[in-house]
Amino acid sequence: MTTDDRITPGAPLDAPRLIRAQGVTAPLGFRAAGIAAGIKASGALDLALVFNEGPDHAAAGVFTRNQVKAAPVLWSRQVLTTGRLRAVVLNSGGANACTGPGGFQDSHATAEAVAEALSNWGTETGAIEVAVCSTGLIGDRLPMDKMLAGVTEIVQDMGGGLSGGTDAAHAIMTTDTVPKQAALHHPQGWNVGGMAKGAGMLAPSLATMLCVLTTDAHATAEQLDTALRRATALTFDRLDVDGAASTNDTVLLLSSGASQIPVEQADLDAAVLAVCDDLAAQLMADAEGVTKRVVITVAGAPTEDDAVTVARAVARDSLVKTALFGSDPNWGRVLAAVGIAPVTIDPDRIAVSFNGTPVCQNGCGVPGAREVDLSGADITVEIDLGLGDASAAIRTTDLSHGYVEENSAYSS
């Protein structure tokens, strides 16, 4: 598969091609829009809509595992039990989390307003066909007058082209500095597109984010669900910026079937995985305060779960992360982090490399280990436990002054 930011319309594809200039409107049968509804005080784009014109309306979703779930998560999880969605409305500027029954009513009312506006626009829609996603500060009610007026406006604004998708990707940004989009064009003639937002509170339960994926492949809700769970487990679930899991994580996958091409599960799995993987890389690269893009790989583990557990322990270790911020090849902190992971290890078998250069073998330092150059923006930390054949990788970032700065003045 090739990754390219440009695509030649109509050009024949002999392999799946991934591009970043397109998102949720890359597949046929989807419209999207992003507007400034006044939810953000800054006047920036803050309301997005993704609309599935069909003919299919199959959908699947995965949600945060945080026990404190935002109202829109409770709403969307409920409507997703039907395996069917016609639209997703997303807002930044407020998470609508920890807002009680009133907050849930707000999510419900938002879905009702979208359904009514779409019905007036000519597509009979029920609130139960509308998922709601919110992101922003926890604890405040949304300005519902602006939300409801915005919903009416945004339905009128739905573009049929790619730009609507890009506007939507902009409208879900919080502390993100760039929108995240990716689209995969499959040589069989069907497509998968997606957009995501991340930045802070990025961790295990889906890496704390909103993400909407679309496809024009003809697929059942069960196929979508399988593909989505497989993909998120290997991508967003393995992105861990700060160990903090949000109350609002949501990843949705909608199929329009507009290509009229039935898809094999394996092909759909691979395509959704590729788009999620690229979006996860974009989330890492734009995480709050990031100065280093870091991949922690653990090999030689007894099981893949063990490898993930150890890699996550290292990825969350503040002393490892601050050392990487300082381009400091302080491998002893990596060993200390490995040693507190809840996996039985043999300290005398551990090997560590930074950017491919061995710094620790059999649990001891290698000559020259302190001179490894970590000044670049990309750092790989390769850990071999010497115990088995399983491996896994976690994407993370450094812990920088920028992270502290952004997060010490978020709500005020």
Added chain:
Amino acid sequence: MTTDDRITPGAPLDAPRLIRAQGVTAPLGFRAAGIAAGIKASGALDLALVFNEGPDHAAAGVFTRNQVKAAPVLWSRQVLTTGRLRAVVLNSGGANACTGPGGFQDSHATAEAVAEALSNWGTETGAIEVAVCSTGLIGDRLPMDKMLAGVTEIVQDMGGGLSGGTDAAHAIMTTDTVPKQAALHHPQGWNVGGMAKGAGMLAPSLATMLCVLTTDAHATAEQLDTALRRATALTFDRLDVDGAASTNDTVLLLSSGASQIPVEQADLDAAVLAVCDDLAAQLMADAEGVTKRVVITVAGAPTEDDAVTVARAVARDSLVKTALFGSDPNWGRVLAAVGIAPVTIDPDRIAVSFNGTPVCQNGCGVPGAREVDLSGADITVEIDLGLGDASAAIRTTDLSHGYVEENSAYSS
């Protein structure tokens, strides 16, 4: 009990009195010293000795639960199986961790050198009676020529007075800015003293630190062990600055029995607990980059273990910690952190207060919650889960620019 930095020698005590101007040499029967042996390039004090003159030599110790254990931990754990110690030698300027069999030989050789020097000095001593503690950068071998020369010098230097204890407390400092000492004088006539170092890598398995406690009470090794385990579980184990557990954590308790006063277990437990608690507070107050001293209390938990687990999850949450650095009463982040703790909670029952002012009730915000003043250096976060009667507290700090600064340039 009163806490006072001054004590009137010989004044009658009607209650246990805790003072901070004295440490390991406050109890009878102990000598200590701290010298500059040249292990630190800076020329600062870096070698400490605590010597038990007897008549008793009972001792107990607890060690890091990190699976990657430094050589001095492996050595000291082994000699402690006898329940008996005559001396502890401690160095800063190098952790002697991840140094392989050679590093273990270095710890052994250091103990041998101390034993030989003490024997020459007039007290027949075996290496098996000498515990070794090291702190500093992980991964480098110690400069053994300087260590061994220092050992010979320090034995000559042992003061009989309090100043030797203070010198020792200085000599174990790494990024600590002040020495930590505490001594408890019991009205029954016996005493407990202690010194500790902390600063970074402070977390669950003993809060990553070195600590030597002394007492002149007449107590068995079993009594010491019981008192030490009870005290550390409630103090150092509940201090969590950055979730990172070091390879070198060691807490030792030595009894000289020089007061010739037998002690009841409950009295010893209370005294050791009081000294450990005070030292833990001092460690928090001087943690790397600290600008806020934070106590997270969880009440209304089903069990005390659950309360500790939830409090620890909040104490480790980077988003909570950066918000506190910014004096930002962002209670939503507290709820998000509670929600990912591996304890089943009911989000609709959670109440949160900052500095005693309610900010969240029944999982929702309280009017005025965003205006709570957190500008002071001490912050309490009180969480009530509304599920049971158990409670527990964790001490932590904020996550500041200072923490990032100190830890991004440690080894280089």
